[in-house]
Amino acid sequence: MIMFRDTLKKWWPPKHQKATDDPAPPVAAAQTTPDDGSIGTESTDDMLARALIQHGVPSHRDGSAHVLPGDLRLLLVLEDHPSTTPGNHVVALELRAEGPRTDGIVVSSFAAGFGEGRQIAANQAFMKMLLSAFHVFLDALTEHTCSQCESAMTRWSGNDATWTAYDGAVITQQTGSSALLDTYLTHAWPALRRLFEQTQPKGLHWIGVFVASFHNEVQTVEVLLDSNPWPDATDLLSRQPWTPGFEYESARHFVIVMPEGNA
Template sequence: MIELDAAVEVGIAAFCAGQESPGDDAVWESLTGAGVEPWLAERLLYFLPMAYTRRLLPDVRYAEGLETPGGRLSLADEPVFAAALARAQRADRGEIERIAFRSAEFNAINSLLNDGSNLADLVLGDPALAEDLEPVRPGDGGVPSPRAAFEDLLRGHGVPLGGETAVGATLFVHPAPRGLVMTQVDFAVSHPALAAPWLVESVAGHGPTWREAIGRAVSTFTQGALHPIVEGLLNPGAAPDQVQRERYEHPDGPFELVLGAQLTMFTDRPVPSAGPLLDRLLVELRARPLTRKVHGLRVFTAHNDGRAQSTEVLLDSEPWPAGEAVVAHHPAPLPDGRVAVRLFGLLVPQRSP
């Protein structure tokens, strides 16, 4: 069974695009134009408003089926409807109003209430479609699930899922120029050895289709953060050649820094190692108490013509102001042009010799 978490987020973004609520044709074009297969786009178009109406007006007794020219369909057998209904339970007010208000069921309920009916007394019949739904096709419908990809990557490194290890990946849709889609994926891990309840690494991806945008986000995460997480936390020894290790002396005890590959963006030119910057950060980190748990450290810098445009230093997935001050005063990786650098590593407690 395919994961539909990302597909539902993409559908919500299509409904909520622009200042005014888009029509069905615009939603359809937004979805299929970015590579969502018709069978999935069609179900998102129909089932999201139905799910959000149930979230908005839960006291109404709704039908459990859908009438089509080819016969009655059970909503319980439609995984897209189930995923939409689950997501609707944590929708904000803006989403609810954009999506539920366009539902034929919402309009029917509104008409009945205007005629004097009570909400709790309403019983709706099966909604009817003028045409049969497209048959469900094999595969992900053009919207791969980052969570499923993350779980597959971990299984490929021998990491058992379940028990004390919990993982997730949440997709967020961002506005993008016409012809492109842009996403952010928050990859998250929970484990008793971590200093924080969750370690979260957020990466972006863009492209003409959702498959390409999500694929780029997964690829960036795989290159930079996956192997430190596996080697430093979940299954040491599963990817030893994919990380760098060095001992780090801290007042609260020694750690081993398990570091992923340095990633560079926005340039094809050679970029110097960020090792000197990392060394300065580790010196600064000695002034901050650290528990004898696994700590995550992430550094991102973006420069244009030698000037900092964005700096972010996260310790245990939270901003670290002292680290950001170090980065702000460090020279740009290149004196001109655009360049961004990304580092991710884990500090793993070591026994004193």
């Protein structure tokens, strides 16, 4: 496991947002474990409930789901991943959303967390989720508006469809200044958008991007489209003119692409 000091930075667009995930930390298959009460304090469900209150979004619980106005149902799934570094805990946190505005489709975003113990790892994963995907979900899938929730909205045009893209902040994690961000914003993301517009059918879509570099090389590129690997996009991003730094760095980005008319 690569060790690094956490530096979460919020970037573009001006106000905040969303995310991506930390899909694949270098680990084997995930295993779901029951809540480990020993680490104690706030569960990610409690954190989500608190974040909704802070945004003035009414919600109630129905089983493990958080039900929002418009019958949007949010579900958090926290998984523990084995870590090869003693004392280091790794979790993957998934936020799922489903409701009339998604036509019953489950939209999902991942964030990973690392730290000394499960609570610290879960807190970090939730914080990444909160900075990016959380706002994108509220912006794209609910009527909620607030000064914190202003995803960049862009109109995209395909062969037979138009969409509104709700674009979350690119979240980077690194020790110094970001060596990935400029290339991502200048080259990678515009290229990815073009690929989407040229190839995707009409309807609801969502995109999650994860890029990680270490020792002056891009080590991981992952692009998920509708929660599935998108190999053409991964190839495209791998061919961008990255200038990665020596220290570990990661960048994540999450976008919901709503069919025009539903937005």
